[in-house]
Amino acid sequence: MTAPLVELQGVTKIYRLGEVEVPALRGVDLRVELQDFLALMGPSGSGKSTLLHILGLLDRPTSGQVLWEGQDITHLNGWRLAELRGSRIGFVFQMFNLVSNLTAVENVELPLVFLGVPPRERRKRAEEALVRLGLGDRLRHRPNQLSGGQQQRVALARALVTDPALLIADEPTGNLDTTTGREILTLFSELNHQGRTVVLATHDPEAAEVAKVRMRLRDGLIVEVF
Numbered sequence: 001m002t003a004p005l006v007e008l009q010g011v012t013k014i015y016r017l018g019e020v021e022v023p024a025l026r027g028v029d030l031r032v033e034l035q036d037f038l039a040l041m042g043p044s045g046s047g048k049s050t051l052l053h054i055l056g057l058l059d060r061p062t063s064g065q066v067l068w069e070g071q072d073i074t075h076l077n078g079w080r081l082a083e084l085r086g087s088r089i090g091f092v093f094q095m096f097n098l099v100s101n102l103t104a105v106e107n108v109e110l111p112l113v114f115l116g117v118p119p120r121e122r123r124k125r126a127e128e129a130l131v132r133l134g135l136g137d138r139l140r141h142r143p144n145q146l147s148g149g150q151q152q153r154v155a156l157a158r159a160l161v162t163d164p165a166l167l168i169a170d171e172p173t174g175n176l177d178t179t180t181g182r183e184i185l186t187l188f189s190e191l192n193h194q195g196r197t198v199v200l201a202t203h204d205p206e207a208a209e210v211a212k213v214r215m216r217l218r219d220g221l222i223v224e225v226f
Helices: 048-055 078-088 104-114 119-132 148-160 178-193
Strands: 006-017 020-032 037-041 063-068 089-093 166-170 197-202 213-218 221-225
Touching (some): 006 048, 020 048, 020 221, 037 048, 037 178, 048 166, 048 197, 078 089, 089 148, 104 119, 119 148, 178 197
Parallel strands (some): 037 197, 037 213, 089 166, 166 197
Antiparallel strands (some): 006 020
16 A cells, blocks of 8 residues: 555644743644645634645644655654755745746746756756746746736746645635636646645635645644545
8 A cells, every 4th residue: 555645643733932832733643645635724823834834844743743655754854854845845825935036937946946956957947837837928027027826826837846746835825816816726726637736725715625625624633524
């Protein structure tokens, strides 16, 4: 039996604010299989962003285990964790997080720079990623010359340019109008149909409907799967 892509076992996360402990996750078990499309739902404070950050190796649990393709990576050192994250996981965020003084193609190249890909190869891959997302005529535009939807497509191209095993999206339509948001969600659905594993966090039930499986969080626990 093939191991899941990512698995969380009894994961807790406690934030300490001075002498006060704030539990964000209270013992979560979760399996993300290859080609899954999961939506994590819940209001602010439910734990969905914390869970997403642990799945994406951006944060460590207070207790419990994180397994990647069956291997326990809970206690990997920071450098090894960053290497795994940079090569195997792509991120898309609500705020786009584009570098304002770089062009679209230069923004998409950034993950490849960190991976040590030679300049000519990374430019080729970045341009191809943007063309696939319908931005072939915007390669040299800077973020302030792009609409919100175009900026999110650049961010999506940047997430995909490393050919990650897992695509993580945190409120990716939160700063977009309804029509543009639907276009971005359709792209996620198409990517999943092409074999990409996607985990999406959202407070919007309509956005979550594109996923194959929806999980509702409350007070740091998964309380419903449907």
